[in-house]
Amino acid sequence: MAEHDEELLKIGEMAELESETKSDILSTAQRARIERNRLKARALRDARLVQRPNTDGGSRPAPAPDTGGGFLPDDTPAPAPRAVAPPAPIVDPAERPHCLDCERPFAQSYLFDAFGHPVCDECRDDDGAHALVTRTEARAAFLLKDCDLDLRPPPLRCVRRRNPHGSRLGDMRLYLRAQVEDRARLVWGSERALEDERERREEARARSRHNTTARRLRALRMDVRSSLFDRTRAHHTHEFGPEQYDEDADQYSRVCKDCGHIETYEKM
Template sequence: MATELTPAQQRQAHLARLKAKNKLKQDAQAIKATRKPANFVNTTPHQPSSSRNAASGVQAAAKDLKDTPAPLPRDSRLGKYFEYDLSKLHNSKGGFLTEEDGDARQTMAAIQREKARERARIAAGEEPAINPETSPRCAICGSLELDHEFLRVFGVRICKKDKKDHPEQYSLLTKTECREDYLLTESELRDPALLPHLLKPNPHASNYSNMMLYLRIQVEEVAWKKWGGPEGLDEEWEKREDVKRERKVKKFEDGLKALRRKTKHNAYQVRQDAEHQHEYEDIPTDNPEIIHRTCIECGHSLEVEVM
């Protein structure tokens, strides 16, 4: 007794019949296209072997393309469905947990670099304090939450809260401010043993040199030691301001003298100076009827006949 087919088996059998009919139809069309009629006459002129080979290659490629079976027409009775290539799909876990975030896609070198950074942070004391009794504390409030950047660069134990509350001691100064306000030299600012500094990217342009930032309390300590306290620094600043003013006045006077000198020696002034009134002096001669006159300023001389 024959068993009845399930709906899925019936649908599969129907698809198989459609594929077989389509294949038979394609084979018949291919045989009909390649068959030559009985009264066929070759009118193609003779070609060189190289041309024949190239033409045969093109014909073979066209034949292979023609022999490629066309995709089966979609049966409308199967309903609406979407085809997916499961080999190209990626499971993103709903967009929350991805494999890229885990260690699965990290290389061994990247994992080792991350572990090395963790060991460096632990060695620098940037990890939370394990033993509160031996861990460094803030110099003002005694907190364990230190600013590790200040501790590493400047060697100062201070927390971020006290750093904001005491800007007169723990604010950062640029190199220009240290040179102009505290009168420190370039060699002193470049000495990391004397004045440690923190490097930051220049906010004006990325291709500029990095900013060198100094801790105010350390800069003031070096400046007081160099100038003998704030009073000595003010006196030195006043002296330098006086020298600047004198230099500025001297430069102005020199420019004014040069302008006067340039104005005096121009063509108009020379012409004005050349026009003057002669003041003659009479000089007697051997002939009483003739008097010799000479200008006192320019030396111009002439002879005058006495009437």
């Protein structure tokens, strides 16, 4: 049964490709339909490879992994998860969702199957509201936490892609930009509140950088002054005059009446 379904999907995909090669540019709906058919064929193939029925009605055990050295590992690997086929098109016209953009009912779309977002393939905008954003971008650009993405109801759905930075890293989780923007407005209350929080955090980072630079320059000036101090007057007892406060440098200073030595210090 699975082989028959896969053959039908392959035949349908080949027919679509042959008809679509007549034009140089494929529409968004055609690309989405090809992607759905490819995913269905892969899911059916993976489901058949996970557990193949034996001729006597039993199941054939999965082969042991080949380590290349002739020895089997101590830990038995977990069985591969069973592939889940994409949802089938909605046959009943009364139950079909309506597109948020064109308001027309549709039987199936990539955004609805992957993210539960009711937008048809014809209205899909991969460069705008329907672009995919990474988990890191969702946290940095929209000021969201992991709990806002995973725990706040309803949890945002995502698709997984192989990490391009290396196979040892975990898969990337990609979210729909429109849903991330809606979640950010829900968390912060409004777009204006989100923008104000962005500005506040940017000002805090700028102040932190400025204070760090000021402290380094202050320490450098003190080191230079100490190196220029006359060693011959090391045993001299200073008699300082009244202290003076420098608001720009946020420090106090006083001058010795005899040798002119300037002592700078801070107060807690």
